[in-house]
Amino acid sequence: MAAAGSGVGDGELRLLGKSSSPWVFRVRVALGLRGLSYEYIEEDLGNKSDLLLRSNPVHKKVPVLIDGGRPVCESLVILQYIDEIWRGTGPPLLPADPYDRATARFWAAFVDDKFFPAFSALFRSVTDEQRAAALQSALLAVETLERAFRECSKGKAFFGGDAVGIVDITLGSHPIWMRAVDETAGTNLLDGAKFPCLAAWAERFMAVDAVNRVVPDAGKLLEQYRASRARWTAAADSSSNLGHHLIHSYIYNSIPTTTQRHTIPRSKPLQTAMAAPGAGGELLLLGTWSSPWVIRVRVALGLKGLSYDYLEEDLANKSDLLLRSNPVHKKVPVLIHGGRPVRESLVILQYLDESWPTTTGPPPLLPADPYDRATARFWAAYVNDKFFPAFRVLFRSLTDEQRAEALQSAVPAVETLERAFAECSRGKAFFGGDAVGIVDIALGSHLIWIRVVDEVGGTDLLDGAKFPGLAAWAERFVAVDAVKKVTPDAGKVLEQYKGFRAKWIAAAGST
Numbered sequence: 001m002a003a004a005g006s007g008v009g010d011g012e013l014r015l016l017g018k019s020s021s022p023w024v025f026r027v028r029v030a031l032g033l034r035g036l037s038y039e040y041i042e043e044d045l046g047n048k049s050d051l052l053l054r055s056n057p058v059h060k061k062v063p064v065l066i067d068g069g070r071p072v073c074e075s076l077v078i079l080q081y082i083d084e085i086w087r088g089t090g091p092p093l094l095p096a097d098p099y100d101r102a103t104a105r106f107w108a109a110f111v112d113d114k115f116f117p118a119f120s121a122l123f124r125s126v127t128d129e130q131r132a133a134a135l136q137s138a139l140l141a142v143e144t145l146e147r148a149f150r151e152c153s154k155g156k157a158f159f160g161g162d163a164v165g166i167v168d169i170t171l172g173s174h175p176i177w178m179r180a181v182d183e184t185a186g187t188n189l190l191d192g193a194k195f196p197c198l199a200a201w202a203e204r205f206m207a208v209d210a211v212n213r214v215v216p217d218a219g220k221l222l223e224q225y226r227a228s229r230a231r232w233t234a235a236a237d238s239s240s241n242l243g244h245h246l247i248h249s250y251i252y253n254s255i256p257t258t259t260q261r262h263t264i265p266r267s268k269p270l271q272t273a274m275a276a277p278g279a280g281g282e283l284l285l286l287g288t289w290s291s292p293w294v295i296r297v298r299v300a301l302g303l304k305g306l307s308y309d310y311l312e313e314d315l316a317n318k319s320d321l322l323l324r325s326n327p328v329h330k331k332v333p334v335l336i337h338g339g340r341p342v343r344e345s346l347v348i349l350q351y352l353d354e355s356w357p358t359t360t361g362p363p364p365l366l367p368a369d370p371y372d373r374a375t376a377r378f379w380a381a382y383v384n385d386k387f388f389p390a391f392r393v394l395f396r397s398l399t400d401e402q403r404a405e406a407l408q409s410a411v412p413a414v415e416t417l418e419r420a421f422a423e424c425s426r427g428k429a430f431f432g433g434d435a436v437g438i439v440d441i442a443l444g445s446h447l448i449w450i451r452v453v454d455e456v457g458g459t460d461l462l463d464g465a466k467f468p469g470l471a472a473w474a475e476r477f478v479a480v481d482a483v484k485k486v487t488p489d490a491g492k493v494l495e496q497y498k499g500f501r502a503k504w505i506a507a508a509g510s511t
């Protein structure tokens with residue numbers, strides 16, 4: 001996850017954070033719920049410590065949890081790490097049942113990928129017009145979360161049921177900021193009349209001891225938010241374009257720095273195998289033949305030796321089954337298992353691993369060791385959140401100029417993945433070690449598209465001279481039986497890509 005040699009090789013638990021950060025808040029709540037003792041180190045994000053830069057060289061962000069000298073980065077990865085390492089010291093953050101775990105992972109990802117960007121736009125809006133547009137998207141996301149609450153809580157107090165779980169913590173890091181926006185903008189994001197479940201949930205969540213103890217002071221946040229709005233308004237007036245990240249840097253840099261030490265006794269770490277219920281029922285995969293996200297699921301199903309029915313979707317005319325099975329994103333892949341839909345490729349891969357744990361059969365997609373699992377989750381998320389957006393710009397580039405610019409982001413992402421390969425594989429064939437794992441599948445699903453983009457654009461993204469580890473890995477990955485069986489024909493993919501490009505060129509010409 002981090003570059004080797006972070007130089008903090010003791011047995012302690014430390015958290016690098018920023019007191020006003022919703023992502024850091026998540027980790028503090030989870031540590032509190034587990035009753036864990038840890039050293040909290042407040043970062044100055046305007047002047048990041050060497051420890052932060054060494055511990056999270058990829059994102060250079062907080063939170064970072066350093067456990068016995070080993071850094072774990074990214075809040076959702078950290079929450080799952082805490083859940084897996086310290087079991088039995090409180091209610092689990094993820095449910096035991098694989099399907100419920102998949103549901104929880106799906107909604108936690110929804111909070112980060114859909115709710116937060118919508119809320120963030122509202123947070124940042126300075127004019128009435130901007131606010132009205134942003135409010136509409138934010139309310140849609142809240143409406144979806146109201147439904148999610150009913151689905152997850154099953155009539156109980158929290159998304160996690162009787163106790164706070166990963167979705168509670170993930171979403172629960174935002175109400176304090178939502179209130180600051182409401183007070184400033186005159187909105188009512190968690191309106192009890194419109195969203196009765198969510199409004200009552202927010203009250204209950206904020207009253208939980210472990211939450212209450214670490215919640216930032218609302219008055220101070222409001223004050224900062226008002227000050228930042230004044231600055232944004234001034235900046236907008238002078239037509240300066242502040243990016244989304246500036247919201248973060250402003251807020252998270254402006255709370256006074258403190259170092260605290262918590263003295264709650266440390267629980268004994270446990271490394272427990274994942275719950276292993278039997279998995280029955282039929283499998284049906286909704287997909288499209290060239291989608292990398294669908295390829296992931298097909299590779300995983302193949303590796304697990306699972307037979308399944310496959311339904312090819314026409315994305316221009318989505319089936320009722322797809323719309324019913326994935327009403328939130330309306331996307332493939334959806335894996336329907338015994339009539340119940342599992343959505344989002346990385347969620348599906350983990351679901352397969354947890355539903356068909358392999359004690360004797362093929363190796364699991366995620367390693368057994370919680371730290372290695374966290375590392376694998378971190379890199380799989382990196383592929384989705386950093387590599388893919390950069391590659392997508394290259395994929396969409398039509399001119400030499402656009403391509404050259406796109407390469408400026410795509411090449412560093414590949415460079416990072418070359419280092420990730422060395423870190424994860426430890427000299428073995430795959431990110432997963434001797435066998436294909438979740439990171440291999442996450443990245444490997446893009447190889448066919450990398451190949452056709454290279455062919456059309458004359459690029460060589462996985463240049464063996466620059467990226468010897470990754471280039472050799474790619475050769476090995478595409479030669480794996482379960483991969484070969486489901487990799488679409490390169491000629492057909494090339495044809496499809498040329499078709500897309502012809503449309504984009506026509507569209508660009510008509511504007």
Ligand SMILES: N[C@@H](CCC(=O)N[C@@H](CS)C(=O)NCC(=O)O)C(=O)O
Pocket residue numbers: 018021022023024045060061062063073074075076245248252
């Ligand atoms: N996806 C990350 C987000 C973390 C994040 O955005 N952290 C901010 C503080 S709230 C940060 O460290 N920003 C520093 C920077 O962007 O330079 C997570 O879930 O941990």
